[in-house]
Amino acid sequence: MPAPAPIVDIFVPCFVDQLYPATAMSMVKILEAVGCDVRYNPDQTCCGQPAYNAGHLGPARAVAAKFLDDFTPAPDEDVAGPRYVVSPSASCIGMVRNAYTELFAGQPEAADCRAVQTRAYELTEFLVDVLGVTAIAGARLDGVYTYHDSCAALRECGIGPGPRQLLAGVAGLVRREMAETSTCCGFGGTFAVKFQAISVAMAQQKVEHALDTGADFLVSTDVSCLMHLEAYIKREKLPLRCLHIADVLASGW
Structure with a gap:
């Protein structure tokens, strides 16, 4: 039997969602072309970076906690293959990988935070470093x-x-x-x-x-x-x- 397709939960950043939605659709097109099972949670909002960069750690933590909830699979969800969080924004992924460690240090969400961090990738690094894709056919x-x-x-x-x-x-x-x-x-x-x-x-x-x-x-x-x-x-x-x-x-x- 062929290996199950990698499941990709896409995160669409605020800028992309509001101003450049075609870029999100381009990402979906690419991920599907390379064999991914692309999924979108319509409840997703922001990664919390604007509040964090402004020094408002409490509000940033609240928004980031929602991000963790949005991208943590439900315990009863049937997941056959590997699962990732992919975004067309290194800025947002950098926020998740780095600032979340500070925001959730010693917090109840720390374990969920680490789990999401290990699965979070910017689009190009996911294609190259995880899937081994170095060219998109027909581009x-x-x-x-x-x-x-x-x-x-x-x-x-x-x-x-x-x-x-x-x-x-x-x-x-x-x-x-x-x-x-x-x-x-x-x-x-x-x-x-x-x-x-x-x-x-x-x-x-x-x-x-x-x-x-x-x-x-x-x-x-x-x-x-x-x-x-x-x-x-x-x-x-x-x-x-x-x-x-x-x-x-x-x-x-």
Whole structure:
């Protein structure tokens, strides 16, 4: 008998749900194409990161406890194969893996927290590191792209060459690395609100580095970074398009 399909409970972050829902659908399309049993809990809300980053640990813990409830299978649920939590956001997954350890230290939810943390992955690292997928069949996008390593992907989740491996398998797409690809874009959630001038200047620097490559597309794992950069690009009417990696991998098929 064939091995059971891995069960993937998708987590759709706030930014994606409210502003870029097509990215969530791209993720579902990709996961189903590589043989996953994709499931969605409509009761899911937020991972708690906005409250946590603002220093409101009590409200953050309450929201995070709901996240644990939403992504902990019921005891009587029949699960034949391995089960994972996958999101198109390294920022949210970084929150779950790292900040939850602090939030639930010594709390009754600590065991559930550890169980969810061991199953939580950003989309590209799940594809590459868990499933061993390094290319999506039929993916095609013509043009030149440059890649932005988000702070959360690189520093919180330890995501390295995986996204570039997947993008290398997209027909018609050529990579040109920009300078300081791992430098922050300037978003940082509430940082962009509290320190607007610094945030915009950091976005300007990132976009200028991207434009210097002659790229058509600026690609990343985090839609929050891309939203921030896209706002600057649109304001300045610059010839550069921001794309989440899921939307790239879902193109052409």
